[in-house]
Amino acid sequence: MKIRKKDNIFARATDRIAAFEFDDKVASVFADMIERSVPGYADIIRMLPVLAERFAVAGSNCYDLGCSLGAVALALRAGIKAPGCRIYAVDNAPAMIARCRDHAAAPSPFPTPIETLCADIREIEFSRAAIVVLNFTLQFLPVADREPLLRRIYDGMVPGGIVVLSEKITHDDPYSRDLLIDIYHAWKHANGYSQLEISQKRTALENVLRPETLAVHRRRLEQIGFRHCEPWFQCFNFMSLTACK
Ligand SMILES: C[S@@+](CC[C@H](N)C(=O)[O-])C[C@H]1O[C@@H](n2cnc3c(N)ncnc32)[C@H](O)[C@@H]1O
Numbered sequence: 001m002k003i004r005k006k007d008n009i010f011a012r013a014t015d016r017i018a019a020f021e022f023d024d025k026v027a028s029v030f031a032d033m034i035e036r037s038v039p040g041y042a043d044i045i046r047m048l049p050v051l052a053e054r055f056a057v058a059g060s061n062c063y064d065l066g067c068s069l070g071a072v073a074l075a076l077r078a079g080i081k082a083p084g085c086r087i088y089a090v091d092n093a094p095a096m097i098a099r100c101r102d103h104a105a106a107p108s109p110f111p112t113p114i115e116t117l118c119a120d121i122r123e124i125e126f127s128r129a130a131i132v133v134l135n136f137t138l139q140f141l142p143v144a145d146r147e148p149l150l151r152r153i154y155d156g157m158v159p160g161g162i163v164v165l166s167e168k169i170t171h172d173d174p175y176s177r178d179l180l181i182d183i184y185h186a187w188k189h190a191n192g193y194s195q196l197e198i199s200q201k202r203t204a205l206e207n208v209l210r211p212e213t214l215a216v217h218r219r220r221l222e223q224i225g226f227r228h229c230e231p232w233f234q235c236f237n238f239m240s241l242t243a244c245k
Helices: 024-037 041-055 071-079 094-105 143-155 174-190 195-205 214-224
Strands: 061-065 086-091 114-118 129-135 157-168 227-235 238-244
Touching (some): 041 129
Parallel strands (some): 086 114
């Protein structure tokens, strides 16, 4: 049995907290970190085979953008029934993509190939895309880069294809915003993170993870041409939506 390495990266008090990076230290504890830091993460991953079965059409491509360890790519592969599909798992962090490559290469009963790419998602080509998943990745791009990326994704999609966009969100109403952040931190504390860890990680993510409101995400997708933008999952200040071409 493989023991999951515990995330204690922010456990010790530090004078100068460096900006958060997806380096080897983070990659080595990432499975534990994301489970205890993103409410509903496991549920979102568990739903993806259902979407994959429905939306992957014969000969189409599926993209896992900002794939980290490859959880999305593996979940898509488990659901795809259509023949001749291919999954591209893309991340620009070498420490992540190396681990993702090992996961993708492990024996699997599912036939769809997974190709791993160490690349910036702003620079890759999209073609015949039936499913494009950005599972907590868009939030790490500069805000100005989000619309051009989503537009290129839209252009590379087949009619009827879907984008799955999961994000940490913020709220215009200050009361809701503060309340949801507070509840989120209480949830993290209940998951074993100390107040020091929560506060130091928050500082490290400042200016690295820039959340937007659900309304902003929706408006941007609709302006590009996506239709039926519907949140299908929300827990505290985290949500996942689907949008169709
Ligand atoms: C929160 S993690 C995503 C989690 C992952 N999708 C999952 O479901 O387990 C964000 C990932 O996006 C990657 N990333 C951030 N900016 C990127 C970019 N411009 N191009 C490619 N990958 C990027 C990071 O290296 C990191 O692995």
